[in-house]
Amino acid sequence: MSATAAAGVRAPAGGLLALLASTDHKSVGRRLIGVSVAFFLAGGVMALLMRTELAQPGLQVVSTDVYNQLFSMHGSVMIYLFMTPIGLALGVYLVPLQVGAREIAGPRWALGGLWLDVMGGLIMLSGFLTVDGAASATWIGVDPLSRAPNTPSMGMDMWVLGVAVATLGQTIFAACVLVTALRRRTPDMTLLRIPVFAWTMIATCLMVVFAFPVLVGTMVMLWIERQFGVQIADPVTYQHLFWFYGHPVVYVMFFPFVGAVGEVFANFAARRFFGYRFFVVSILAFAGLSMTVWGHHMFTSGQVEDKYFALTSTMLVLPAGIEYFDLIGTLWTGRIRWSAALLFGLGFLLQFLIGGVTGIWVAAPTIDQHDNNSYIVVAHFHYTLFGGSAFGLFAAVYYWWPKITGWYLGERLGRLHFWLWVIGFNVTFLPMFWLGFDGMTRRIADYPPHPGWATVNLVETVGAFVIALGMAVFLLNLALSSLRARAAPADAWAGGQTLEWASDSPPPRHNFDVVPPVRSYAPLWDLRAAAQGAAPE
Amino acid sequence: MPTRSLYDDLASLYAPVAVVVVILVFGFVAYALARSRRRGPADAGLAPGEPENNVAEGTYVAVLGLVTAGLVTASFLSFDKVGAATSRASGAAVRVNVDAAKWRWRFVYPAAGVSSVAGLVVPADRPIRFVARSADVLHDFWVPDVRFQRQVWPDRPTRWTLSFPRGVHDGVCAWFCGLQHDQMRFIVRAVGDAEFRRWLAARSGAGRG
Amino acid sequence: MSALRRSLPVAAWGAFLLALAVVALIFRPDSQTVVLGFGLAVSVIVAGGSVLRARRGRRAAGDVEYTPDLSVATVVAAVGVSLAIAGAEAGTWLVAIGLGVAVAGVGGLVRELRAERRERTRVRTR
Numbered sequence: 001m002s003a004t005a006a007a008g009v010r011a012p013a014g015g016l017l018a019l020l021a022s023t024d025h026k027s028v029g030r031r032l033i034g035v036s037v038a039f040f041l042a043g044g045v046m047a048l049l050m051r052t053e054l055a056q057p058g059l060q061v062v063s064t065d066v067y068n069q070l071f072s073m074h075g076s077v078m079i080y081l082f083m084t085p086i087g088l089a090l091g092v093y094l095v096p097l098q099v100g101a102r103e104i105a106g107p108r109w110a111l112g113g114l115w116l117d118v119m120g121g122l123i124m125l126s127g128f129l130t131v132d133g134a135a136s137a138t139w140i141g142v143d144p145l146s147r148a149p150n151t152p153s154m155g156m157d158m159w160v161l162g163v164a165v166a167t168l169g170q171t172i173f174a175a176c177v178l179v180t181a182l183r184r185r186t187p188d189m190t191l192l193r194i195p196v197f198a199w200t201m202i203a204t205c206l207m208v209v210f211a212f213p214v215l216v217g218t219m220v221m222l223w224i225e226r227q228f229g230v231q232i233a234d235p236v237t238y239q240h241l242f243w244f245y246g247h248p249v250v251y252v253m254f255f256p257f258v259g260a261v262g263e264v265f266a267n268f269a270a271r272r273f274f275g276y277r278f279f280v281v282s283i284l285a286f287a288g289l290s291m292t293v294w295g296h297h298m299f300t301s302g303q304v305e306d307k308y309f310a311l312t313s314t315m316l317v318l319p320a321g322i323e324y325f326d327l328i329g330t331l332w333t334g335r336i337r338w339s340a341a342l343l344f345g346l347g348f349l350l351q352f353l354i355g356g357v358t359g360i361w362v363a364a365p366t367i368d369q370h371d372n373n374s375y376i377v378v379a380h381f382h383y384t385l386f387g388g389s390a391f392g393l394f395a396a397v398y399y400w401w402p403k404i405t406g407w408y409l410g411e412r413l414g415r416l417h418f419w420l421w422v423i424g425f426n427v428t429f430l431p432m433f434w435l436g437f438d439g440m441t442r443r444i445a446d447y448p449p450h451p452g453w454a455t456v457n458l459v460e461t462v463g464a465f466v467i468a469l470g471m472a473v474f475l476l477n478l479a480l481s482s483l484r485a486r487a488a489p490a491d492a493w494a495g496g497q498t499l500e501w502a503s504d505s506p507p508p509r510h511n512f513d514v515v516p517p518v519r520s521y522a523p524l525w526d527l528r529a530a531a532q533g534a535a536p537e
Numbered sequence: 538m539p540t541r542s543l544y545d546d547l548a549s550l551y552a553p554v555a556v557v558v559v560i561l562v563f564g565f566v567a568y569a570l571a572r573s574r575r576r577g578p579a580d581a582g583l584a585p586g587e588p589e590n591n592v593a594e595g596t597y598v599a600v601l602g603l604v605t606a607g608l609v610t611a612s613f614l615s616f617d618k619v620g621a622a623t624s625r626a627s628g629a630a631v632r633v634n635v636d637a638a639k640w641r642w643r644f645v646y647p648a649a650g651v652s653s654v655a656g657l658v659v660p661a662d663r664p665i666r667f668v669a670r671s672a673d674v675l676h677d678f679w680v681p682d683v684r685f686q687r688q689v690w691p692d693r694p695t696r697w698t699l700s701f702p703r704g705v706h707d708g709v710c711a712w713f714c715g716l717q718h719d720q721m722r723f724i725v726r727a728v729g730d731a732e733f734r735r736w737l738a739a740r741s742g743a744g745r746g
Numbered sequence: 747m748s749a750l751r752r753s754l755p756v757a758a759w760g761a762f763l764l765a766l767a768v769v770a771l772i773f774r775p776d777s778q779t780v781v782l783g784f785g786l787a788v789s790v791i792v793a794g795g796s797v798l799r800a801r802r803g804r805r806a807a808g809d810v811e812y813t814p815d816l817s818v819a820t821v822v823a824a825v826g827v828s829l830a831i832a833g834a835e836a837g838t839w840l841v842a843i844g845l846g847v848a849v850a851g852v853g854g855l856v857r858e859l860r861a862e863r864r865e866r867t868r869v870r871t872r
Binding site: 064065068136137138142143144145150151234235236269272273274275276277278300301302303306307310311314315317318321322324325326328329331332333335336346349350353354357358360361363364365366367369370372373374438439441442443444445446447448 | 590709716
């Protein structure tokens with residue numbers, strides 16, 4: 001059932017100019033996704049170089065200095081330029097559609113933010129072109145290592161500027177998404193009829209709007225300190241300021257995918273999302289708590305009051321547990337249809353669990369004072385961000401691809417991609433828990449030949465290349481499927497519950513001619529139930 | 538109480554809880570998938586199933602709250618014990634000043650006027666008082682065998698008390714400090730009291746190390 | 747939707763953050779924790795309050811959209827600002843170029859917005 005009429009719909013401008021300057025939120029979203037994936041591939045190449053170096057003790061592939069640049073930029077690219085903007089990009093594309101709006105709020109702002117994100121990324125990466133190389137003070141810009149006397153390189157300066165510009169751009173388009181969800185909904189969509197994904201985007205954008213400006217300010221401060229040789233904030237205060245952003249950002253990299261997986265589960269289990277009201281409250285509580293836990297990154301500093309942060313960090317069990325209850329409940333008593341999107345959603349659910357549980361583990365200061373900055377922490381955050389968010393991202397990609405492009409990605413190659421990633425990811429990151437416990441610290445180009453370390457590192461490197469193979473399969477799938485171009489109807493998965501599935505695939509410039517009536521958070525479900533004569537739930 | 542056993546005590550509570558949670562979630566997901574699949578293609582149309590079950594979910598949240606309260610309580614109690622063990626300033630057998638600089642550790646025994654680079658010799662199983670300072674950037678003193686690390690700052694001293702079981706223990710710098718961070722390691726030798734006194738005397742007799 | 751209900755999510759969230767900031771006080775926190783915690787809660791509550799006081803959006807359901815398909819001026823402005831910022835490191839020459847481009851972009855934006863306002867007035871007076 002398409003809500004677009006043939007007459008009176010403008011054709012959007014095409015060509016190179018549209019690629020650069022289109023104000024259509026769908027185009028902005030697509031471009032942001034494309035740019036973020038390009039940065040992902042760059043960050044992935046850096047990871048492969050690092051893993052190749054670590055396969056054996058000793059230095060075989062890169063110098064220590066280059067290795068230090070690689071891990072600093074790998075983390076920076078993955079966090080600042082890939083996972084953060086791509087989750088927001090899904091919001092830019094989907095939130096106006098899901099709430100029945102014809103346009104995003106502030107389309108020019110969203111377009112400007114996109115370009116700031118791109119330019120910020122290029123500025124950060126331009127460090128690799130300089131004589132002294134790219135930034136090498138970790139993705140945190142750890143103070144006082146990031147001060148000019150300790151890391152005088154031009155690449156470090158470019159990193160500071162690039163982070164500030166990209167983060168500013170992200171704050172801007174997140175604000176557009178937030179305003180759209182809160183103020184541009186179709187009139188009969190009350191707060192408690194906003195779909196699951198749109199609610200997770202509201203929570204995401206609240207964190208962005210209130211935490212990201214602190215990072216921009218911190219980078220400005222670091223810039224001034226570097227240029228004028230002054231100290232504005234002592235090193236402890238730098239950590240407070242940085243982690244005040246640095247913790248919420250990891251939830252910004254997680255919430256959109258929780259919402260996406262929720263939608264995928266509901267669709268492929270052919271039932272409404274379970275526990276909606278608990279979920280909405282928990283997602284807001286989760287976002288709020290996430291902004292009060294930052295001190296757990298400072299447990300080993302001896303400079304913060306640990307107990308408060310241990311309390312708020314452990315309390316995260318509550319909203320996380322609610323979300324798991326609701327996601328599993330959505331799979332319960334459903335009628336499962338298998339698909340690549342569902343597989344990636346299940347991968348997200350089970351692997352993020354490992355990441356989340358190990359997060360609660362290190363939220364105890366006694367435990368963190370051994371585990372901090374070891375490979376245990378490296379494994380923990382890769383389980384949340386890769387095993388969790390990246391898998392959730394691909395659930396979203398396979399699910400919404402036909403809506404965004406108008407054609408389907410191949411199912412079989414999609415499932416191959418999934419299995420290669422499950423194997424590759426777990427082979428790479430599961431052994432890191434043991435390495436960290438055994439005393440391997442992070443951010444080291446070389447490690448001593450302790451018993452077992454060389455073998456485990458070699459195995460992990462093999463796993464990393466399996467991940468790369470999986471990514472190659474995805475790109476192959478993309479190329480082959482675009483040639484086949486198997487056309488997708490409006491309701492591409494024959495069971496879509498939210499408003500975007502009422503518009504064409506891909507939707508026209510102004511999304512809808514007639515927005516369907518909204519009676520709950522699953523409006524198309526209600527309309528189908530009414531049509532079938534069954535009482536809507 | 539030594540820091541390693543405090544770590545192991547808390548881990549012995551946290552680890553089983555974690556394992557149980559993982560098993561439960563994996564189990565429930567597997568069950569949900571299995572019982573859903575048993576429905577045949579004859580079930581056309583909309584799947585039944587309540588969109589919410591507030592009693593079940595509310596009970597579950599209460600259980601989660603209890604689990605959280607338990608974890609937080611255990612964590613706080615452990616933290617207090619660790620704090621008591623590691624902040625005791627008096628009664629230490631030896632005082633060691635830690636000078637951290639890019640990219641080596643220097644340990645100074647002020648009472649004897651002895652210093653040692655990258656090698657820390659201490660009497661085993663006795664509280665050792667450390668006062669640490671960095672000459673330049675942030676470093677982190679980590680001895681995995683005793684499950685303890687502390688950041689070392691350039692603008693303020695950090696103090697802690699640790700005891701080491703007899704034997705040889707590796708130490709690393711656990712905060713990225715620049716180019717040779719991966720080489721910034723040290724060895725801790727925890728020896729008998731008599732041997733420690735002999736070592737100290739020999740070092741101070743031979744001049745500063 | 748009334749202003750009160752519109753600001754409900756943000757206001758509720760702000761109240762929650764304020765409660766968490768108050769809880770921190772029980773633990774004898776350091777000054778940075780207090781400043782950041784209360785600063786956050788106050789910012790959210792103030793933001794929620796301004797949503798409450800904001801005028802109702804001009805966009806009603808049936809309005810025709812006036813945003814043009816393309817806004818080259820926006821791109822030019824954003825790229826100009828980025829170049830100027832990069833010039834802080836690369837050199838004054840880049841700052842000058844960036845500012846020039848940014849000014850051109852802002853000028854273009856002013857033209858675009860004026861054209862939009864003329865179009866809106868024209869449609870309304872039809």
